[in-house]
Amino acid sequence: MSLPHAILTALLEKPSSGLELTRRFDRSIGYFWSATHQQIYRELGKLELAGYIRALPAEQPSRGGKKQFAVLPAGRTELTRWASGKQESKPIRDALLLRLRASAVVGRAGLDEELRRHLAQHRQQLAEYQEIEDRDFGAAADPEDRLRRLVLRAGIGLETFWVDWLAEALAEVVDMDAAEAPEDRPGG
Secondary structure (H helix, E strand, C coil): CCHHHHHHHHHHHCCEEHHHHHHHHHHCHHHCCCCCHHHHHHHHHHHHHCCCEEECCCCCCCCCCCCEEEECHHHHHHHHHHHCCCCCCCCCCCHHHHHHHHHHHHCCCCHHHHHHHHHHHHHHHHHHHHHHHHHHCCCCCCHHHHHHHHHHHHHHHHHHHHHHHHHHHHHHHHHHHHHCCHHHCCCC
16 A cells, blocks of 8 residues: 555545644554655645645635645546555564564563563554444444444454464463573573
């Protein structure tokens, strides 16, 4: 996925100012496609130059006022082209998994603490996703909400996987540490 397509999607859902768009990224789209505020503003300028979006006329003229952006037909066409195309699956690239592999050859120092930290983060994210589902998708009936809920369910599934896997990994590391005799430990 690319940032321009994420922005076009968000603007088609609701015309927004740059500030509103960055807030929406922080609250929803950013869960699965993150971008800094600077990246969003830079991309808004590029999309406007490409003729995909336009600034709506201000209700009241003001200096430094927020520009509201809306998607033009060319932007909808581009998003449709992109959304109907093919996307190859990406392999997992996670530093924690690499760290676990490295720990197998250099030792487990600090690994249990890092696993606990990640586990706490994923539990918190899972709880947040579940809260969003309960609050926003109690009876999702229209197709748009059903698709949005599917995106959320993907996040819930991924976080559930990470919570389960991290709990298993932590138990394994704790078990290895407990089984290791004190004289076998480095510095022991």
